[in-house]
Amino acid sequence: MSIDLTGDNAIPDLPNASSSASCPIPAQSSSTQVTYTSTNIKHGLRHDKSHYKILSNPSKRATASCWAKFSLPAVRISDEKEAIFSIIKGFASCNSCFETYFYNDSSTTNLNSHRCPMKHQRGQLTFSGNPLKGTIGAKLLSKKKEDIKKLCANWVACSMRPFSIVTDPGFKQILQECLTIGRDLRSEGELTIDDLLPSDRTVRNEVDRAAQHERNLLKIKLVAAADDYRLSISPDIWSDKYRNISYLGATAHFVGDNGIYHYFDLFCSEFKWKNKTALNVLKMLEAQLSVFGLKELMDKITFVTDRGANFIKALMAFRVLLCVAHRLNNVLKKTFYQEISKKNTIVSPGKILTTSTSVCRTEITPTKTEMTTITTRTFTQASSEVNEEDIDDKNDIDTEESSDDDNDDDDDVVDYTSTTIANLPPPAKAILDMIKDCKSLVKYVKKANLNRELQLEREKQNINNSINGEDPPYTTNNSSKAATLHQSSVVRSPPEAAAAEDQLQYGRKTNCFPRSVSNFSCLLLEWKNVLKEVQVGNSPSLHCVLPCITYLREQMINGEKKERGGMKFFYKRAIQLLDNMFKxxxxxxxxxxxxxxxxxxxxxxxxxxxxxxxxxxxxxxxxxxxxxxxxxxxxxxxxxxxxxxxxxxxxxxxxxxxxxxxxxxxxxxxxxxxxxxxxxxxxxxxxxxxxxxxxxxxxxxxxFAVPCSSAAVERQFSAAGQIVTQRRSNLDPSTVNNLIFLRSIENSKRQM
Structure with a gap:
């Protein structure tokens, strides 16, 4: 009896096999003989690991360098719990890609010439030939490595490239291919780099060709997913900051038949209409989806978008899910009256109270100190002073807080969402003033270039500690920065130093500024955790909405019970806004x-x-x-x-x-x-x-093919912003579209 594994009922041969050599191997029974080939051995090692495995070469004569990456294939010969494997003689397999070659004891030529695709994909530089041996070879390699280092340094400096470019996987793959070509053609004569490198036009044409090829391949998957309601698309509009060209971008999310989640940057094409109306958006979207054969399947696609009126109107005939992250961000901004208006400037509560009074006082800000007569003037920066209504002694503040506690029973009938800035209680106004002061202080630090000064002082302190053998202080970043900021502000010339010093002295006097910032940060931390989860892009996120909103509501309720004064008001306001604005x-x-x-x-x-x-x-x-x-x-x-x-x-x-x-x-x-x-x-x-x-x-x-936010398309625009830079502002929009699409395809391949 003879069993041939290369027949119709056996493992099929794969294309591009390294060898078609066969070798009959006698089995345990004298009447059974199995014929192996390099193709079916490779297939068995990849897909039938319960019956095939690789074993190291037990021969003492196996001292060649190729045996560091090659082993001998083996087949299982027993069905017992402790499996017994027998080496298949006459073959050798790669440890990484399982490519199998015909091998005998007298020659390892095929093994030495093997280029493993697995290491090639990871961007590793591998030498398939014999390594350099001896002292002369080591010295030569060291000298050539020093020359490469100098060339890389000159290249980075002259072409203004980042240092990390030498670790780029694509750069390594190009170098590896050049090494391979040089080895293969070493006997064909002298070879120059101009004989290999293509021109810039050729590379651009290849990008266009590769993008079109990948679109044709992706089209099949997208149509199959859309036909089964397993496809979602997130569209949005973006404009570059150099030529103000508008782009309509979209990301595609779908789950394959095998249950694996995929997402791609589908397109980032130029929006040629001047007006971004709903009709023009719909026309542009249909034109781009028709490239992938999805125009006729739009009624089976779920669209995830923000609350832009043009997108909502354009997609009103289709299934739309609104972005959760945008909504939560709007709720948080509205909680602290941070809505941004394009026409009207937001006025802080302290400014509203002072505009109706005519007094002469000194206005101290982080950037100026001057005498000002206030009548109907609106300040452009937060004032470090606080009105007499806001600053009373400690007993008055306690009275306000106790009055808030006494009115807890009436919270169900109080509408905190409709409270205007002018009607805010004094403790809540103090919180908003604190936010304005923090923004002004950060702006002052940037304008006065204190960030660099803080960094130098920390480095100097670390050097002194290392010289004295002391461990670095284990303090939080906020506390260390605050202390250094105070020291740096004192040594600066007035009036800037005086302004910053006045703010710090005010914070110490009232003893409420640091505490308010700490309580405010605790509230923001809960929102940060939730927003981070709902903006995940490489895995399903729709299931996060219910537990995250439940968690956020519980944290706001617990914070409202613990806090007093101004923060208690904003916790209550956040709860009501979350219930009213989010569904x-x-x-x-x-x-x-x-x-x-x-x-x-x-x-x-x-x-x-x-x-x-x-x-x-x-x-x-x-x-x-x-x-x-x-x-x-x-x-x-x-x-x-x-x-x-x-x-x-x-x-x-x-x-x-x-x-x-x-x-x-x-x-x-x-x-x-x-x-x-x-x-x-x-x-x-x-x-x-x-x-x-x-x-x-x-x-x-x-x-799970539907994301809960449109954060993926925002990430696409961030990538486009790094492509359309000041040095590359003349890139054609079609080239930008192809680059964005190919980048997404290659990233997906690396993840797989």
């Missing part, structure tokens, strides 16, 4: 339900939970068995080891649930999940989960 959509609830660690929907109302379960049950086909599928060890997919500490504390606690019911939704609700998944698709990629919950798996692929 949880059904997509947010369903996404949290489809995450195994958030499926209890903590923070959602009973109506929202019932609606979510009813929607999912409406998609599930009747289940007549109710039996859970058999789970094998090989089907279990472990979650990634790296987890987000902030999101872990928001996950559901493991609880004992009821017995599984007959419905797919009931079985999923009853499922106890021990692992903690930062990416919910990792859970749904497990084969036994897909078999147990087929409808929910399909719904999960559609749901």
């Amino acid at each position: 949880l959509e059904d997509d947010h609830i369903r996404a949290s339900f489809l995450h195994p660690n958030y499926k209890q929907l903590r923070g959602a109302t009973k109506t929202q939970i019932k609606s979510c379960h009813a929607y999912c049950r409406g998609l599930v086909l009747p289940d007549t068995t109710g039996d859970d599928p058999v789970i094998s060890d090989k089907d279990v997919c472990e979650p990634p080891s790296k987890k987000s500490k902030f999101m872990l504390q928001l996950m559901d606690k493991n609880e004992i649930v009821k017995e599984p019911g007959m419905n797919e939704i009931d079985r999923y609700n009853a499922l106890t999940v021990e692992e903690e998944y930062t990416n919910p698709l990792t859970f749904w990629q497990q084969q036994h989960i897909q078999l147990a919950y087929p409808t929910l798996y399909r719904l999960a692929k559609r749901t």
Whole structure:
């Protein structure tokens, strides 16, 4: 009996095989003989690791340098628990890419000429030939390395390139290819670099060709995803700051058939219309989507955008999900009256109170000291002085705070969202003045060039500590900077030093400035954590909305109970603005339900939970068995080891649930999940989960293809801003579009 693995029922041959040599290997039975080739051995090592593996060469004669990256392939010959592998004689396989060559004891030529694509992709410089041996070779290599170092230094200085360019993976790949070409053509005569390097026009044409080729490949995936409602697009408009050319950019997010999340910078094309009306935006968007064959499938695509009126009107006929990050940012700015108006300048509460009074006083700011008669003048910077209404003795402040506490019972009827700046209580006005003072102080530090002075003083202090053998002081950055700022301000000439010194003395006198800043920072930290999670771009983020909003509301309520005075007012205002301005959509609830660690929907109302379960049950086909599928060890997919500490504390606690019911939704609700998944698709990629919950798996692929914010397209514009620089401001917009698209494709390949 003879088994041929190269037949129709065996492992198929792959293209570009290194060798078609075959070698008959006798098996354990005398009547069975297996014929191996380099192709099926390579395929087995890559895709059938339970039966194939590589073993180091046991021969003592294997002293050649190629055996550092090559081993001998082996096949499993027993089905027992302790597997026994037998070396397949006559072949050698690469340890990284499993490329297999025919090998005998007398020649290693094929092994020495191998160029591993895995190391080539990582940008590693590898020498496939014999290494330099002996003292002469080592000295020559050292001299050439010194010459390369000098050339790199001159290049960086003359061409004004960053130092990190020598570590760029693409730069290393070019050098590696040049080394390979030089080795392969060393016997063909002298070769100059001009014989290899293309012209700038040739490189640009190749960028255009490569971009068009990648678009054709991506088009197939996007059409398949859009046809199954697994595609979302985030559009926006951006203008460069050198030629003021407007660009319409968009990012595409979709989940593949295998449950893997993908996102690409789809396009960043010039917006040629002068007016950015909804009609023009829609025309431009349709024209760009038609390149990928998506114009006819726009009714199956989910669009994620900010609250720009032109985009909302342009996409009103399609499914639109508004950006969560933009909304939360607007809520936070409105909480502290920081709305930016293009026509009207915002006036601080202290300024409003002083404009109706005619007095003569000294205005001390971080940049000037002058006598001013105040009548109807509006200040352009925050004043370091505080009105008599705001500064009373400590007993008056306590009285205000106690009066706030006495009115806690009336919070349900007080509308803090409609309170204007003129009607703010004095403690709340002091908080806004503190914010203005902090902004003025930061502006002063920048204008007076104190940042460099602070840095030099810290370096000098570290040097002195190292000379004296002392450890660096373990102080927070804020405290050290504040102390150094005070010291630096004193030695500067008036009036600037006097202004900064006056602000610091005022903070010490009232003893409220540092405390207010600390309390204000605690409030901002909670918003920072939430905004960071909802702006994730390389993984699903829609499931984060419900737990993050629940967490944020709880933190605001707890802060309102702990704080007193002005911060208590802003905590209450933040709670009411969050409830009034932000609305949880059904997509947010369903996404949290489809995450195994958030499926209890903590923070959602009973109506929202019932609606979510009813929607999912409406998609599930009747289940007549109710039996859970058999789970094998090989089907279990472990979650990634790296987890987000902030999101872990928001996950559901493991609880004992009821017995599984007959419905797919009931079985999923009853499922106890021990692992903690930062990416919910990792859970749904497990084969036994897909078999147990087929409808929910399909719904999960559609749901998690939608991001909760449009932060990805903002990152695209940041990349475009680094391409369209002052030195490259004459780049054609079509070239910018191709560069952005190719960059996204290459980054995706590296991640995969």
